[in-house]
Amino acid sequence: MQSLKKIDIHAHIVAFPQWVPLNLYGSRMLSPEELIRKYDQLDIERGVLLPIVSPEGQTVPLSVEGCIYAAQKYPDRFSWFCNVDPRALNNAAAPSDFSFLLAHYKKLGARGVGEMTSNIFTDDPRMDSFFSYCEEAGLPVLFHISTGIGNWYGMVDELGLPRLEKMLKKHPKLQFIGHSQPFWSEMSADNTDEIRNDYPKGKVTPGRLWTLMREYENLSCDLSAGSGANALMRDPENAAAFLVEFQDRIYYGCDICADTNKHPFIFREFIDGLCESGAIPKTVYRKVCRDNAAKLLGV
Numbered sequence: 057m058q059s060l061k062k063i064d065i066h067a068h069i070v071a072f073p074q075w076v077p078l079n080l081y082g083s084r085m086l087s088p089e090e091l092i093r094k095y096d097q098l099d100i101e102r103g104v105l106l107p108i109v110s111p112e113g114q115t116v117p118l119s120v121e122g123c124i125y126a127a128q129k130y131p132d133r134f135s136w137f138c139n140v141d142p143r144a145l146n147n148a149a150a151p152s153d154f155s156f157l158l159a160h161y162k163k164l165g166a167r168g169v170g171e172m173t174s175n176i177f178t179d180d181p182r183m184d185s186f187f188s189y190c191e192e193a194g195l196p197v198l199f200h201i202s203t204g205i206g207n208w209y210g211m212v213d214e215l216g217l218p219r220l221e222k223m224l225k226k227h228p229k230l231q232f233i234g235h236s237q238p239f240w241s242e243m244s245a246d247n248t249d250e251i252r253n254d255y256p257k258g259k260v261t262p263g264r265l266w267t268l269m270r271e272y273e274n275l276s277c278d279l280s281a282g283s284g285a286n287a288l289m290r291d292p293e294n295a296a297a298f299l300v301e302f303q304d305r306i307y308y309g310c311d312i313c314a315d316t317n318k319h320p321f322i323f324r325e326f327i328d329g330l331c332e333s334g335a336i337p338k339t340v341y342r343k344v345c346r347d348n349a350a351k352l353l354g355v
């Protein structure tokens with residue numbers, strides 16, 4: 057089978073690598089050209105560049121301007137989301153008005169907001185208010201969940217994602233796109249506090265993620281990184297059932313953060329294999345790997 061030209065919903069770049077310090081592991085995010093070389097190896101036609109503007113979890117922020125710069129330089133290979141930290145504009149006590157910022161980025165071509173990594177509660181009043189502005193602007197939000205304040209970058213939620221559910225209910229017109237270990241570990245009902253920030257293995261008993269996806273049409277999934285890949289690869293039979301049931305709200309993704317990342321190659325083989333073996337229909341494969349994202353991005 058000829059591999060389908062895919063769209064990667066979750067990409068990061070540094071526009072000017074010559075000025076970017078290496079992280080603690082001695083690596084850095086790829087430049088646009090380096091990422092395009094990876095995409096050619098992976099049969100990926102287009103990626104969504106996600107800025108990261110919160111101070112948590114990063115050596116340096118990944119600027120919105122850098123993403124726009126790369127997307128304008130390679131319009132056939134990149135789309136982009138904008139990003140705003142809900143704590144910006146002195147959003148301390150009173151909610152800040154983010155509408156002008158989102159309108160500004162939307163006019164420039166932003167197709168969404170994210171990756172949201174601010175380490176505050178998912179239902180923090182500043183987050184809640186920011187979601188209202190995203191909802192009003194019609195921009196989907198792609199987010200990383202964290203298990204605690206100070207634990208890791210990402211919006212904080214407990215086991216079972218009760219705060220996310222509150223936001224899903226409160227912002228029915230806002231499309232939430234979930235990512236990260238604490239999001240994907242909810243695939244199985246046997247999730248615990250001990251394993252939720254990890255890559256749990258073994259057969260899946262449909263868990264909270266299934267319930268939330270069934271209950272809230274405004275929730276979608278980002279398959280990127282080790283977390284998305286693991287959630288499917290741990291139980292191929294469950295993966296097929298999940299992809300088929302939620303075929304219109306799942307996006308293929310990579311989250312390549314260093315030149316040495318191997319997971320996108322392993323996962324590509326897995327998801328192509330599901331289609332080749334007939335475990336999922338070709339229409340489902342096409343939607344997840346390409347068509348859903350093409351629709352979201354208007355390409």
Ligand SMILES: [Zn+2]
Nearest residue numbers: 066068171311
């Ligand atoms: Zn990411």
